[in-house]
Amino acid sequence: MTDKRVDDTSPVLAVGVSGTVGRHVGLQLAAAGVRVRTLAQRELLDPATLEAAAQGVDAVLLGWPFPTADGAAEAVGVLARNVGRVVFLSSAAVRAEGEVEVEALLAGSGVRHTVLRAYGFATALQWAEDIRSGAAVQGYGGAAGLNPVDERDIAAVAVRALNEDGHDGARYLLTGPESPTQAEQVRIIGEAAGRPAHWEEIPREAARHRMLTTGRPPAIADGALDFVHARIADPEPATTTVQDLTGTPARSFRAWATDHAALFR
Ligand SMILES: NC(=O)c1ccc[n+]([C@@H]2O[C@H](COP(=O)([O-])OP(=O)(O)OC[C@H]3O[C@@H](n4cnc5c(N)ncnc54)[C@H](OP(=O)(O)O)[C@@H]3O)[C@@H](O)[C@H]2O)c1
Known part of the structure; x- marks a missing residue:
């Protein structure tokens, strides 16, 4: 990695460092001695604030947590300049829609950029309350093979892409080393936490109803359920990108569960 030391280089602008990935990027940049300037994610939507934050910046860690692309053209324009x-x-x-559009805007903007894509993160906190209370984890698609990547591994790749040359134009697909089914993931967490945990399959319609009652638009709910259904016959594949780029194998889901077992007890 290019050695960037405090006070003799431009800072990295990290947007959303309170986030699942962002907090690890911030910690890893700090450990590498890189100067970091932070920006709250909503400030991406304020061009004047973004413009001020971008002054003198070498590299930007960008996420787009918004459902639409509203404001994205302005934000990418400010960054590109x-x-x-x-x-x-x-x-x-x-x-x-927002992520797809931001990728297209970056490609059209002329700014040097790297895209990190993940299927899902290992952060399985949506199951924590049920597992802690001893309840079954109810859901649709327990046999769907999903490939969670550890957020620390995404962060390690992000830190390299922010600091090293050689990643311009790359679209990296970051995964864990295997694709356990959702039911297996629940079992793995239970083993790591030392308490019984199991998946209980519910019909697709019941899962859809739950999603709608928690505010998901019908099209989003149907898209997510179609996606999970397809992964029963066609699990998400594993890539070697984390190891290729960092020299260290991607952490397994079991490793994530072991390191975070206290959250499930
Ligand atoms: N989570 C996943 O499973 C997953 C899977 C694949 C790809 N991704 C992509 O990876 C990116 C980073 O994911 P993450 O899980 O690290 O993000 P995150 O923790 O959900 O959010 C990152 C930051 O965005 C801000 N934020 C979150 N939700 C927001 C909202 N609705 N409106 C405004 N600001 C919001 C917060 O920053 P501030 O408090 O500083 O404003 C937060 O620290 C996402 O944008 C997503 O595109 C996520």
């Missing part, structure tokens, strides 16, 4: 490179945290699975 002011910064050296952008590393964009994107998705490979159910892709939000």
Whole structure:
């Protein structure tokens, strides 16, 4: 990695460092001695604030957590005019309109950039309450093979792409080393936490009803359920990108569960 030391280089602008991935990027950049300037994600939508934050910046860690692309053209325009490179945290699975559009805007902007795509993160906190309370984890598609990537591994790749040359134009698909089914993932967490945990399959219609009652638009719910259904016959594949780029194998889901077992007890 290019050695960037405090006070003798431009800072990295990290947007959303309170986030699942962003907090690890911030910690890893700090450990590498890289100067970091932070910006709250909503400030991406305020061009004047973004413009001020981008002054003198070498590289930007960018996420787009918004469902639409509203404001994206302005934000990417500001970044393209002011910064050296952008590393964009994107998705490979159910892709939000905003993420697709930001990727296209970056490609058309001329700014040097790298796209990091993941299917899903290992952060399985949506199951924590049920597992802690001893309840079954109810859901549709327990046999769907999903490939969660550890957020620390995404962060390690992001830090390299922010600091090293050689990643311009790359679209990296980051995965874990295997694709356990959702039911297996619940079992793995239970083993790591030392308490019984199991999946209970519910019909697709019941899962859809739950999604709608928690505010998901019908098209989003149907898209997510179609996606999970397809992964029963066609599990998400594993790539070697994390190891290829960092020299260290991607962490397994079991390793994530072991390191976070306290959250499930
Ligand atoms: N989570 C996944 O499973 C997953 C899978 C594949 C790809 N991705 C992609 O990776 C990116 C990073 O994911 P992540 O899980 O690290 O993000 P996250 O933790 O959900 O959010 C990152 C930051 O965005 C801000 N934020 C979150 N939701 C927001 C909202 N609705 N409106 C405004 N600001 C919001 C917060 O920053 P501030 O408090 O600083 O504003 C937060 O720290 C996502 O944008 C997504 O495109 C996620």
